[in-house]
Amino acid sequence: MEFHLDRTSSIPLGAQLRGTIEYAITFGALKPGEQLPSVREMADLLGVAPMTVAHVYRELKAAELVYSKPGAGTFIADASALLGSSGAHLSELHQHLDALINCGILMGYNATDLGALVSNRFSERQRQLRKKTVFLIGNFIDAARDYANCIAETLGEIAEVEATTLTSLKNDELLRQRVSHADLLLTFAHRRREVSQLMPGQPLLNISFIPSESTRRSLASLEPLTKTLVVSIFPEFTSLMTHGVERFAPHVTLVTVVHRNDPQLAELIKETDALVYATGAQDLISQLREGQISFEYRHVPDAGEIQRVVVPLLQQGIFQASNTGDLNENQ
Template structure:
């Protein structure tokens, strides 16, 4: 192994030398039982004071990484770290670590921040055990949080579901790192390609979303004489949204659909009795006359898709879902 220090770095020479030897042991370049240069030899080779090398050796010995044998010299000890480096399967882990470092640099994440993220993730996994971490990636924060809560309730205590938006992942390197370290990402079918590009290290799946129970009840309870304005931020969502309103409020015949940015919106709103707005178009409520009924057309994840798409994945990972718990209880009750 080559021993060197860089005097142009803002890092003490002693720290550099100690880190170099630790890295050599961890990566297998210095194998258990291998002899290290004497204090004088290493000091001359690196160009530092013998006292510096002596202090480094003393710290490494205290850490159990090297042994000093009187009359024989200094050797790499048979430490746990050295044994790990000697395992053939750990070389793949080193490759993955290098890839993680390269990816973090591409994202502009500093080495110290990456170490903090890894430590936080390791602490989390140690504290909660083998839980599966899922990210629900949506467009609007409040709606995405409700989707994540719904999915988490269906999957049970051994799965965590974190809500994240596309914009937060794009803007925040830490959020992108969290999303890329998740076990699974869930999103909408029309956002799959976009999300898969944002989180290339995470498996991305899509599920269907249907109008929530609260939305369906609110639409079903509308007066048949009501005149409705359906409002969305996105023009391409209007046909789906209007169709859903007609499905769950078939008794209402007067329905007009428009976008949040459409000319004449305020005039339209002044001539209807109920406004149904899509998630993300909440600002339309600021334009409504006092007392006018407004209903958010909110979706919820399709329960059947959760069972069909997500549950098999978490089962394959060895995690028990809420559905599995229910099935086990039903089986026990049947036996009793």
């Protein structure tokens, strides 16, 4: 991906770089295993001191969002690996499966019969196991609830999913006590550090988000000559919204992307044909006149990642160890 810094912004350059990488991880622009430019390369690319880049990389590493390979560079971390989802678990499962298959063969079962037996038994055991509790910790409660509902649909009977916000977590001690009993916490990559500080020792996973189907459809339906204004609520998210519009509305050429606090925002809204606003900036709709269109640039949790990563983690029951500190010792 391309990295850019806004030198007109009051946000320190290091904070901008860190936020850009965190947002890119959250919204899929940077994938697990993808290599970041070296400290020197990033410094030259952005025109900042190598010390600034090195400090950002150290902060990201401390937040377990990246990892280093001596002599190879810095890479995006696989969040699930931090919770012990490794090849060791799969190898152990293969051993148990081999034992089951050997026993089934000796007893005269064929593959179809054995598969049906496993499927029925799996369903029964799933009903017997305690339903897990998952908390989605977001920025805005309405959006967080929507995200939690999406995750709950994917998880099915495995877990109950509740939603809260980082602000509520900071200000409500009773809520923190409730959350401390959850089996798993989910949040954005750019909020992982703050959540881990508030809830030390809790199993925490940052998950990826993708543009919702309605967002992709709305962008694709814009007319080519539509004067489009895109408003980001977080400065670090501006470049990612730009990338999203270019991807899903490549035919639209009159696009302006600004931050919510841009001093010229009110004038830009007056002149636009279509307003595309980030989650949390829906109050801007009140400034529109008749004939202007608007829609939210909404993200949803990546259901594929939830199915691939979160479901196995909850089914493995590894989180019981976290209450005794075992999980942290393995991280």
